[in-house]
Structure formats: structure tokens, C-alpha cells
Amino acid sequence: MIEFDDVTLTYPDGASRVTAVDSVSLTVEPGTVTCLTGPSGSGKSSLLALAATLIRPDSGRVAIAGSDATRMSGAQASELRRRSIGIVFQQANLIASLTALEQLQVMNELGAPGSRDSRGAATARATHLLEAVGLADQAGRRPHQLSGGQRQRVNVARALMNRPRVLLVDEPTSALDQDRGAQIIEIVLELTASEGTSTLLVTHDAHHFARMDRVLRMVDGVLLAADANSDRNV
Known part of the structure; x- marks a missing residue:
């Protein structure tokens, strides 16, 4: 969660400070995808970075999988990321x-203890996931041999x-055409359900909103219902 x-x-912004995230309260339940949209500079990336435990808020509480990230040391936050947070970057990298x-x-x-002993299980897990995303027959190919969608x-x-x-997904379709983008969104939705992750997904593409469990809009650091015409926080 x-x-x-x-x-x-x-x-910091010169002698003053600019507010990137403004009194946001939000819960993303396991097995669901919450879509976050909004104009550039509205605070979406900052919210993802907070959820990824890469930065700490000025105030308030960020809890990931039941652990209060705002009280963790850098080493503890790093271990939480390794153990409980998956990040899908905008570029595959x-x-x-x-x-x-x-x-x-x-x-x-x-950094996982006993990783050498778990290599067999890791290979089985990797094979299963490649099958789940439709790439079982591409397992031996390197990035230059794969399409952008692959x-x-x-x-x-x-x-x-x-x-x-927890799964954090940053603009996964930005470099893809509409059909390939839709395939990626469908995969995220299916794996969120089957893996039981709490998924927060950022996208500007309104074509995908209807498939999400929840769609929220961020404006000037404030989180709004996507269909709201007022500045109603959620």
C-alpha cells in the first residue's frame, strides 16, 4: 500500500521556497492502479520521488507497504526500495x-543476502515474468535486438x-505509438492485479484513463479529482 x-x-527558490507538493493525502490500495495526470511542473514527479523514498517531505507522513519512510535512515530507505518498491522508468534504460x-x-x-543461493529461483521468476509480458521467445535477445515496445x-x-x-510507473507510453502504448498499459494493469501491487502511474495520455481504477489530477502541487472543475482536494 x-x-x-x-x-x-x-x-529552495532563491531567497524563498516553492511548493511542489501541497498537503497531499492519498492511499493506493493493493491490486489497484491509481493514475496521476496534470501539466508539466505540477508536482507529479515529486510525488513519485516521495513514494520511491528518494526524497523526504517537509511535513506529513509517507508510508510504503506499512513502513513509515519519513522516519528511516538513508540505508533503511535504500533497503525498502530494494525489497518493496519497483520502478518503471520513462525510458527503459x-x-x-x-x-x-x-x-x-x-x-x-x-544487495540481497543469499542471492547466490537463490539464483535458480530468480531464473524461474525472470522466465515467468517474461512469459507474462509476452516475451518468452525474446529472452536471449539484447536491447538493440528488441523494439521500443519490447x-x-x-x-x-x-x-x-x-x-x-509498490509499483511506480513514470510515463511508460511516452515514446510509443498508441497501439504499443495500450499494450504496455494493459500489461501494467494485468500484473498489478496478479501480483497484488499498489501501483501509482503517471501519464498524460487520456486514452488510458478509462482503464484505471482511479484517475487524479495534480495542479500546482494540489491533488484533485480528474473530473473536478474546482480546486477540490482528494
Whole structure:
């Protein structure tokens, strides 16, 4: 679960500060996708960064999978990210020298105790996820041998490799045409349901809103219902 409780985040701006996230409260339940939209500079990326425990708010509480991230040390937050948070980046950022299968397998090696002993299970998990995103027959291919849509599918599968309880997805369709973008959204929805993750997804593409469990709009750091014509917070 993702929980924001009256969260405010500001950044320095000369002699003053600018508010990026303004008194936001939000809960994303397991097995659901909450879509976040809004103009550039509205605070969407800051909200994702807070959920990823990459930054801390000025005030309020951010809880990830039941753990209060605002009270954690840097090392504790890093361990929480490794254990409980999957991130789908806007660009796939795959490692050029690794095959699709290896892109997932390497996630097992990132600081996990006993990772060497769990390599067999990690390979089985990676194979299962590639099958889930429709790339079982592409497991041995490297990024340059995959299409943009296929690379983004690997990106999604990689984010789920360590069975995270929270999935953060940043503009996953921005570099894809409408059909391939729709396929990626469908994969995120299906895997959110099957894996039981709490998914927060940022997109500007209104074509996908109807498929989401919830759609929210961010304006000047304030979170609004997407169909609201007023400045009603949620």
C-alpha cells in the first residue's frame, strides 16, 4: 500500500521556497492502479520521488507497504526500495550487454543476502515474468535486438522481479505509438492485479484513463479529482 498523509514538499527558490507538493493525502490500495495526470511542473514527479523514498517531505507522513519512510535512515530507505518498491522508468534504460532474461536476473544480485543461493529461483521468476509480458521467445535477445515496445515490456517485468508491494510507473507510453502504448498499459494493469501491487502511474495520455481504477489530477502541487472543475482536494 502507498499512503500519503498531509504531505508537503518544498524546494529552495532563491531567497524563498516553492511548493511542489501541497498537503497531499492519498492511499493506493493493493491490486489497484491509481493514475496521476496534470501539466508539466505540477508536482507529479515529486510525488513519485516521495513514494520511491528518494526524497523526504517537509511535513506529513509517507508510508510504503506499512513502513513509515519519513522516519528511516538513508540505508533503511535504500533497503525498502530494494525489497518493496519497483520502478518503471520513462525510458527503459536497459543494460546494453545483457539479454532480456539477464536484465531481470541481475535484480536478484542487488544487495540481497543469499542471492547466490537463490539464483535458480530468480531464473524461474525472470522466465515467468517474461512469459507474462509476452516475451518468452525474446529472452536471449539484447536491447538493440528488441523494439521500443519490447524494451518497455522488459522494463515492466524487471520492476516486478523482486516481488515489490509498490509499483511506480513514470510515463511508460511516452515514446510509443498508441497501439504499443495500450499494450504496455494493459500489461501494467494485468500484473498489478496478479501480483497484488499498489501501483501509482503517471501519464498524460487520456486514452488510458478509462482503464484505471482511479484517475487524479495534480495542479500546482494540489491533488484533485480528474473530473473536478474546482480546486477540490482528494
